[in-house]
Amino acid sequence: MARQIYEAIADGILVGGVYALMAVGLTLIFGVLDIINIAQGVLVILGAYLSYSLSTKMHIDLFVGLLITIPAMFVIGTAVHWLFIRRLRDRERVSMTLLVTYAVALIIEGILYAVYGPNYVELNASYVTSSVHLLGFYLPYIYIYGFILAVVLVVALYLLLYRSRFGRSVRATMQDETAARLVGIDVNRVSAITFGIGVAVTAVGGMVYGATSGGFNPNSGYDLISRLLAIVILGGLGSIGGALAASVFMLTLESLVDIWSPNWAIVVFYAALVLVLVIRPTGFLGRKAVRAQ
Amino acid sequence: MSVNSGLAARAGGLVAAAAAAIAFPYVFTNPVVTNYGVYAMIFVAVVSAWNIFSGYSGYISLGHAVFFGSGAYAAGIACRDWHIQGEEIFAMLPLAAATGAVIAVPFGLVALRVRRHTFIVITIAFFFIFQLMAYNFSFTGGSTGVAAPFLTWPAQTYNNPFYFMALATAAATIALSWLIRRSRFGLQLRAIRDDEDRARGLGVRPMRVKLSAFVLSAAITALAGGIWFYYLTQVQPPSGFDPLFDLTVVLMAFLGGFGSVAGPVLGALVIEPGQLWLTARYTNDYLAEILLGALFLVVVLFLPRGVIPTGSELITKLRTRGRPAVIPATAIARQETDAPAGSGASSGGLK
Numbered sequence: 001m002a003r004q005i006y007e008a009i010a011d012g013i014l015v016g017g018v019y020a021l022m023a024v025g026l027t028l029i030f031g032v033l034d035i036i037n038i039a040q041g042v043l044v045i046l047g048a049y050l051s052y053s054l055s056t057k058m059h060i061d062l063f064v065g066l067l068i069t070i071p072a073m074f075v076i077g078t079a080v081h082w083l084f085i086r087r088l089r090d091r092e093r094v095s096m097t098l099l100v101t102y103a104v105a106l107i108i109e110g111i112l113y114a115v116y117g118p119n120y121v122e123l124n125a126s127y128v129t130s131s132v133h134l135l136g137f138y139l140p141y142i143y144i145y146g147f148i149l150a151v152v153l154v155v156a157l158y159l160l161l162y163r164s165r166f167g168r169s170v171r172a173t174m175q176d177e178t179a180a181r182l183v184g185i186d187v188n189r190v191s192a193i194t195f196g197i198g199v200a201v202t203a204v205g206g207m208v209y210g211a212t213s214g215g216f217n218p219n220s221g222y223d224l225i226s227r228l229l230a231i232v233i234l235g236g237l238g239s240i241g242g243a244l245a246a247s248v249f250m251l252t253l254e255s256l257v258d259i260w261s262p263n264w265a266i267v268v269f270y271a272a273l274v275l276v277l278v279i280r281p282t283g284f285l286g287r288k289a290v291r292a293q
Numbered sequence: 294m295s296v297n298s299g300l301a302a303r304a305g306g307l308v309a310a311a312a313a314a315i316a317f318p319y320v321f322t323n324p325v326v327t328n329y330g331v332y333a334m335i336f337v338a339v340v341s342a343w344n345i346f347s348g349y350s351g352y353i354s355l356g357h358a359v360f361f362g363s364g365a366y367a368a369g370i371a372c373r374d375w376h377i378q379g380e381e382i383f384a385m386l387p388l389a390a391a392t393g394a395v396i397a398v399p400f401g402l403v404a405l406r407v408r409r410h411t412f413i414v415i416t417i418a419f420f421f422i423f424q425l426m427a428y429n430f431s432f433t434g435g436s437t438g439v440a441a442p443f444l445t446w447p448a449q450t451y452n453n454p455f456y457f458m459a460l461a462t463a464a465a466t467i468a469l470s471w472l473i474r475r476s477r478f479g480l481q482l483r484a485i486r487d488d489e490d491r492a493r494g495l496g497v498r499p500m501r502v503k504l505s506a507f508v509l510s511a512a513i514t515a516l517a518g519g520i521w522f523y524y525l526t527q528v529q530p531p532s533g534f535d536p537l538f539d540l541t542v543v544l545m546a547f548l549g550g551f552g553s554v555a556g557p558v559l560g561a562l563v564i565e566p567g568q569l570w571l572t573a574r575y576t577n578d579y580l581a582e583i584l585l586g587a588l589f590l591v592v593v594l595f596l597p598r599g600v601i602p603t604g605s606e607l608i609t610k611l612r613t614r615g616r617p618a619v620i621p622a623t624a625i626a627r628q629e630t631d632a633p634a635g636s637g638a639s640s641g642g643l644k
Binding site for chain 1: 353403406407410411413414415417418419421422425426428429536540543544547579580582583585586587589590593594
């Protein structure tokens with residue numbers, strides 16, 4: 001029993017790292033543009049399918065393939081922003097952008113169905129199937145590699161946001177768009193790049209998700225986006241640290257409940273969200289916390 | 294004079310619409326066509342009910358499938374466990390509505406504490422909790438769901454009673470929506486939509502008002518869910534609690550005109566038969582999905598306030614062209630009530 005619990009915690013932390021990466025993209029987009037990108041879930045699946053095509057059709061290694069999929073997803077992200085999001089500046093943005101990104105999600109899902117069909121597929125590589133014996137557990141290499149990559153990227157994002165000139169203009173836009181405009185920041189450009197970065201991380205998230213989730217199809221995006229939304233709301237919208245903490249917390253909780261009953265694990269996931277919000281409507285780390293950093 | 298003629302025109306239009314709706318199954322006797330009618334009326338009721346809460350208060354609910362599915366399950370489980378058969382099953386419809394209302398109270402008490410994005414996400418979370426519960430509990434029948442008792446009605450006119458049931462629900466909901474819009478309650482809801490904190494300062498009790506609208510909306514949605522279940526004779530977790538349902542309802546409301554009385558009706562009447570026709574015409578679902586998404590984008594980008602408000606604005610413009618700048622007070626009032634998504638909305642109109 002104790003062994004199972006340790007294993008569940010290790011599992012929760014490793015998978016939580018990957019979810020953190022996807023959630024950071026979502027929360028970053030929220031923080032800068034004040035919108036929730038409902039398409040994030042299906043974009044992760046799109047990233048997974050891109051990796052799938054590269055590895056099965058062109059025999060490119062999953063991790064090497066990221067060098068192609070990350071820029072591709074960045075371009076898709078900026079294109080979505082430029083085509084649809086940008087046009088919704090001063091109207092009822094909250095609900096409108098939600099609907100627009102939902103519509104984008106539907107279209108991408110439909111295209112994925114048309115191209116790949118409804119069958120479940122899985123990403124395969126030698127390190128997906130083989131495991132390493134570590135501290136008494138058997139862990140597939142992909143979990144460890146994925147976790148390391150996720151941590152590296154989250155740290156890189158953090159440095160980009162808090163230690164670079166671009167990051168400063170992003171944070172300025174997060175705090176007060178009008179003031180940022182007044183001091184000469186090109187808010188449109190910052191928004192487009194942020195949206196692109198937020199979407200680009202789904203390439204990595206999608207690859208690791210595709211290799212660890214045990215199969216995905218175009219419909220998997222719904223499950224993913226609802227988990228990601230729960231994570232970013234729990235962490236506090238716009239807070240990167242909160243997204244990290246909430247990912248690890250939620251995934252660990254889920255894998256712990258999974259020992260007792262796999263059927264109820266995901267219910268507990270959402271119930272935890274509701275419970276936390278009853279006590280603390282702003283989540284673990286509200287936006288004020290991230291601003292103070 | 295113009296006010297009276299306008300009223301008369303409106304009343305005449307209403308009578309004509311009602312007559313057309315009643316005559317519909319007698320004119321088009323083909324069950325394939327009346328099937329479209331049944332679904333369209335169910336969605337008219339649901340979208341109008343959704344609009345009573347979300348349209349008037351500005352809180353976008355993406356969780357109304359919770360009530361729709363719960364109504365369907367309540368209607369089904371009651372018949373199954375109490376061995377109700379034949380036409381008596383319809384006596385369970387009030388129970389379906391009550392189930393929706395009862396679920397809406399704790400749901401609303403939790404979700405309505407937060408606004409805007411967080412509210413939307415909480416409704417999605419509730420939606421998933423309910424879908425998963427329907428899968429996991431034994432009394433909901435797991436993934437096989439619940440089946441309705443068999444009705445021994447002739448196939449040719451089988452749809453008609455369902456059509457009239459759905460029509461009656463839809464008509465009652467529209468009437469209710471209209472009454473609420475004109476009432477003090479409706480005014481309080483719209484005050485919350487424009488600025489909740491200021492509304493509180495003016496003596497509106499936001500929680501009470503929001504929760505009342507939420508519960509009312511939920512009860513009607515659950516009732517429609519019950520009718521839908523008896524018509525379809527079965528419900529499974531993914532069909533009763535369908536994420537596309539939530540989205541379609543929102544799209545219908547936005548297409549017609551979010552927050553108006555007639556808008557949701559128009560949206561449902563256009564989109565639901567269109568969607569059914571598309572799925573029947575092209576067997577692959579993804580085409581319908583892509584088209585739905587594209588339609589969504591077109592509506593949001595080009596008709597962000599819906600067909601009805603944009604249209605009525607256009608008509609007002611045409612009418613007042615070349616006239617003196619004095620506009621009758623009633624016309625201003627009507628313009629204001631017909632175009633609620635206007636100025637107030639940009640200043641935090643949506644919660």
